[in-house]
Amino acid sequence: MNKPIYVTQPSLPDLDEFIPYLEKIWDNKILTNNGPFHKQLEKELADFLEVPYISLFANGTLALVIALQVLRITGEVITTPYSFVATTHSLWWNNCKPVFVDVDPEFGNIDPVKVEAAITPKTTGILPVHVYGNPCKVDQLQEISDTYGLKLIYDAAHCFGVKHKGKGICNFGNLSILSFHATKVFNTMEGGAIICHDEVTL
Numbered sequence: 001m002n003k004p005i006y007v008t009q010p011s012l013p014d015l016d017e018f019i020p021y022l023e024k025i026w027d028n029k030i031l032t033n034n035g036p037f038h039k040q041l042e043k044e045l046a047d048f049l050e051v052p053y054i055s056l057f058a059n060g061t062l063a064l065v066i067a068l069q070v071l072r073i074t075g076e077v078i079t080t081p082y083s084f085v086a087t088t089h090s091l092w093w094n095n096c097k098p099v100f101v102d103v104d105p106e107f108g109n110i111d112p113v114k115v116e117a118a119i120t121p122k123t124t125g126i127l128p129v130h131v132y133g134n135p136c137k138v139d140q141l142q143e144i145s146d147t148y149g150l151k152l153i154y155d156a157a158h159c160f161g162v163k164h165k166g167k168g169i170c171n172f173g174n175l176s177i178l179s180f181h182a183t184k185v186f187n188t189m190e191g192g193a194i195i196c197h198d199e200v201t202l
Contacts, residue, residue, distance in 0.1 A: 060179025
């Protein structure tokens with residue numbers, strides 16, 4: 001029988017490495033509600049990604065849904081069709097209308113020129129997705145966001161640990177979202193996060 005060939009597979013530690021962590025969880029009996037491993041992961045992720053604040057979620061989709069609510073985004077949101085379906089679902093679940101614009105052919109990221117051309121009086125936000133480790137044109141998108149007074153949320157699931165001009169990519173925009181699904185470079189089997197610039201937003 002032939003073994004299946006997977007496009008991606010999670011990187012897992014040796015089981016012997018993992019068991020001591022499970023033993024600590026069994027000892028402290030804290031399985032939820034901001035336990036010690038939860039706090040440790042937030043701190044170490046913030047340090048590694050060079051971001052001020054990070055909040056963990058059950059998955060990346062939930063993080064996207066909540067991010068849109070936190071910034072009170074309504075109406076039309078310009079985004080990319082070249083993404084996992086959760087990007088669009090999070091908009092629909094918040095009663096926002098996704099407005100799709102094309103990507104640049106070189107890296108597959110949303111095209112800032114087309115973003116600006118798609119802005120209408122109903123536009124309240126931009127939801128770009130960094131693709132395959134290549135960051136979006138964050139400087140151009142920030143300029144558009146500032147010019148038109150739009151909120152800017154990045155889906156940074158594909159850019160874990162990437163930097164732009166020496167600065168962690170998750171520091172750009174109003175918020176950045178991460179997914180820690182098993183298919184991602186860094187995974188917790190399932191999970192996600194919102195990264196923001198101040199404690200009040202978090």
